[in-house]
Amino acid sequence: MLKTNVLRFTLPIVVLIGIVSLWYFVSYINLFPAYALPSPLDVLKSFQEELMAGRLVNDIIASLWRVAVGYVIAAVLGIPVGLWLGQHLNARQAFVPVLNFFRFLSPLAWIPFAILWFHIGDKPAIFLIFMATFFPLALATLVAVASIPSIYFRVAQDYNYKGIELLTKVTFPAVLPQVITALRVSYGIAWVVIVAAEMVGCQDGLGYGIWEARNGLRLDSAVCYMIVIGVLGMGIDRLLAQLTILPGVRWGYER
Amino acid sequence: MKDKHSNSRLIVEKVSHGFGAVSVLADLNLVVRLDEVVVLVGPSGCGKTTLLNLLSGHIEPASGSIQREGIIRTVYQQDGLFPWLTVSENISIGLRAIADIEQQKQELLELLKLIHMEDFANHYPHQLSGGMRQRVELARVLAGDSDILLMDEPFSALDYQARHRMRRELNRLLEKRPRTVVFVTHDIEEAAQLADRVLVLSKRPATICRELKISARRPRDLTDPSVIEAMAEILKELGLNTSDGIDT
Numbered sequence: 474m475l476k477t478n479v480l481r482f483t484l485p486i487v488v489l490i491g492i493v494s495l496w497y498f499v500s501y502i503n504l505f506p507a508y509a510l511p512s513p514l515d516v517l518k519s520f521q522e523e524l525m526a527g528r529l530v531n532d533i534i535a536s537l538w539r540v541a542v543g544y545v546i547a548a549v550l551g552i553p554v555g556l557w558l559g560q561h562l563n564a565r566q567a568f569v570p571v572l573n574f575f576r577f578l579s580p581l582a583w584i585p586f587a588i589l590w591f592h593i594g595d596k597p598a599i600f601l602i603f604m605a606t607f608f609p610l611a612l613a614t615l616v617a618v619a620s621i622p623s624i625y626f627r628v629a630q631d632y633n634y635k636g637i638e639l640l641t642k643v644t645f646p647a648v649l650p651q652v653i654t655a656l657r658v659s660y661g662i663a664w665v666v667i668v669a670a671e672m673v674g675c676q677d678g679l680g681y682g683i684w685e686a687r688n689g690l691r692l693d694s695a696v697c698y699m700i701v702i703g704v705l706g707m708g709i710d711r712l713l714a715q716l717t718i719l720p721g722v723r724w725g726y727e728r
Numbered sequence: 729m730k731d732k733h734s735n736s737r738l739i740v741e742k743v744s745h746g747f748g749a750v751s752v753l754a755d756l757n758l759v760v761r762l763d764e765v766v767v768l769v770g771p772s773g774c775g776k777t778t779l780l781n782l783l784s785g786h787i788e789p790a791s792g793s794i795q796r797e798g799i800i801r802t803v804y805q806q807d808g809l810f811p812w813l814t815v816s817e818n819i820s821i822g823l824r825a826i827a828d829i830e831q832q833k834q835e836l837l838e839l840l841k842l843i844h845m846e847d848f849a850n851h852y853p854h855q856l857s858g859g860m861r862q863r864v865e866l867a868r869v870l871a872g873d874s875d876i877l878l879m880d881e882p883f884s885a886l887d888y889q890a891r892h893r894m895r896r897e898l899n900r901l902l903e904k905r906p907r908t909v910v911f912v913t914h915d916i917e918e919a920a921q922l923a924d925r926v927l928v929l930s931k932r933p934a935t936i937c938r939e940l941k942i943s944a945r946r947p948r949d950l951t952d953p954s955v956i957e958a959m960a961e962i963l964k965e966l967g968l969n970t971s972d973g974i975d976t
Binding site for chain 1: 784786800801802804807808810811812813814821822824852853854
């Protein structure tokens with residue numbers, strides 16, 4: 474047991490060290506020119522530089538804020554819409570094709586509209602995050618509701634659950650594990666989309682940072698931003714994963 | 729805690745029912761007496777579950793009438809517990825009608841004790857064995873002021889030994905908290921051990937083709953002569969005894 478735990482932590486570190494060493498080696502022997510592949514040391518230096526200038530922290534806050542706002546609006550609207558559609562067959566049949574259409578439409582396709590409607594700043598990015606996450610969240614909730622075993626509703630009827638109580642005490646807890654999974658998946662989408670969104674409509678943010686680095690041919694800075702994006706993405710997913718250990722949802726993952 | 733109930737009534741009069749062109753029940757009559765355990769057996773697909781759904785009011789009969797008085801609750805084959813609630817919370821669903829919180833707590837403790845699951849009060853259904861889950865279901869339907877219990881093959885998903893134990897358990901619980909019970913099963917042993925009255929249903933469209941009263945006191949051992957006799961009768965009625973099997 475102890476051994477597996479130790480391995481669980483050491484193996485990824487070994488892989489990480491291996492990749493960085495390989496990267497270091499490749500740049501050391503100048504396999505690619507330095508402007509095309511910055512060395513780990515250059516990236517480290519650029520990290521220091523960005524931190525000292527305060528730009529990196531500012532960009533992180535800007536991106537997190539935009540993702541949080543767009544994502545929360547999408548969740549607050551998308552989950553109830555999914556709950557409602559899941560319970561009404563006719564409405565479901567009417568709306569599912571449209572929802573699916575927009576789900577498969579890359580949120581980046583909305584960039585022209587985002588800029589035209591919301592100009593420059595937080596709003597176009599928030600709009601794009603919303604468009605990227607609302608549809609998968611609504612659809613996942615809808616599918617989860619539609620596939621609740623009918624026996625739960627039979628039991629609910631036996632014990633007189635009706636209306637809002639039926640929704641909050643039976644329907645919602647029955648889909649909560651799937652909703653949490655959908656939240657994690659759509660957060661992943663949001664985090665990917667924010668980078669692209671900030672490349673066009675913003676004056677700060679992690680995506681803008683990469684765009685700036687490219688304009689200045691500073692790939693060391695771009696790599697530094699890429700590392701931050703990856704680490705933050707993983708970190709927030711770990712936070713969301715904590716939702717899956719709530720006692721009232723464990724059943725959804727352990728059965 | 730109420731636990732006496734003189735007003736329960738379940739009367740089925742000339743009920744016929746079908747789905748589309750398939751006639752499932754034909755002209756069925758049944759009166760279930762207070763605190764009686766009626767067990768329905770019959771070939772699979774004969775309409776046992778349809779009859780239970782009619783009794784519970786989940787579906788309305790195509791013709792005939794069903795009179796029911798009293799609070800009806802159902803024990804399902806499996807997964808009737810809400811998986812997001814603990815054992816205590818699941819049982820408390822049966823106590824929803826009790827307004828007094830203290831009384832609710834008291835009753836919950838009593839029920840947990842009754843099914844010997846005090847130590848599992850905070851466990852979730854997926855952490856329990858199949859037998860334990862069904863015991864929690866029994867506690868839930870017995871909770872508060874239920875009058876009539878409908879049981880839809882409640883032990884059929886359990887292994888043989890667990891089924892045995894659950895029969896004993898049900899007998900014990902009904903002795904402490906008598907209820908009017910309609911129990912559907914395909915298990916002949918179960919019928920013979922539990923029933924005051926066994927009703928053998930015919931093939932579709934089902935009607936009662938044999939009524940068998942078992943007056944021996946419960947709990948009855950499997951080797952009890954009354955049980956063996958009842959089993960032989962039911963097997964014969966279903967066309968399942970050995971001599972019948974050879975030439976058909």
